[in-house]
Amino acid sequence: MNRELEKLISLHDLDVMISDLVNKDISKQEKKLGLSPDVALSQLQKMREELVATIDRRHREMYDRLAKHYGNAVVPVVNRRCSGCFTKLPTAMMSSSSGKDVVTTCPTCGRFIYQCD
Amino acid sequence: MNRQCLVKWEVSADTREEAICELLDEFSFRETTRELLRIALETREVAQPTIVHEGIAMPHCRSILVDDFMIVLGRSEQGIPWPDDEVNLIILFISPVKATGPAEHLELIKHLVKVLRSGGAEKALAAKTPEEIAKILKFDYKKAASDE
Ligand SMILES: [Zn+2]
Secondary structure: OOHHHHHHHHHHHHHHHHHHHHOHHHHHHHHHOOOOHHHHHHHHHHHHHHHHOOOOHHHHHHHHHHHHHHOOOEEEEEOOEEOOOOOEOOHHHHOOOOOOOOOOEOOOOOOEEEOOO | OOOEEEEEOOOOOOOHHHHHHHHHOOOOOOHHHHHHHHHHHHHHHHHOOOEEEOOEEOOEEEEOOOOOOEEEEEEEEEEEEOOOOEEEEEEEEEEEOOOOHHHHHHHHHHHHHHHHHHHHHHHHHHOOOHHHHHHHOOOEEOOOHHHO
């Protein structure tokens, strides 16, 4: 998988973790387990800044725009469909030669799309 | 709770990082998926170790890389440094990212709070078999493909 796309997936995972810790109900339960969601949250925010700094500016801006618009900027391809907008993707996009070295986006919704391995 | 869990009865790892890898290997993830999940789980641990009881760690995250709950329990008789405390039981789970994701993730954490805080933690640490530990934590025990 393209390294830049891997970073975008990690960024998405980090944003989900951050949103969970901001979620009052989830953080309340984490506290009951003896965890300190506030500490984890500030650490994750720092790690996010570090990760973002390594991502190409164009991709970073696209990510922010997509996340703001759709709530999720990166989605998997399931059964040859973008799982964000469910558009069937062209066969050429799915070939193993393409997609390995480039960051691929859905031609319909523009989200970053990935196929695992 | 009708969620399936795998159990790795004797985790051989000597470090937190190795233990997370060993438990992820119980699922048949593809290489890139496994690596990205490892990064997500370790990121959460680096932000704050997930010790939820003396001897018990709960590495967890939500990820777009899974479409259903992935739960695996790991036991270590000798203990694993996590990294400042030693743990003998690891409850690792990955929740999916979907519309109902946050609510289902919350439900699972609530379930674990309830079970662990009502004597389940001590009982789980003393369990003698994979079936018993899954039963104490109220999960459906599923044998890993490698155990069958
Ligand atoms: Zn799309």
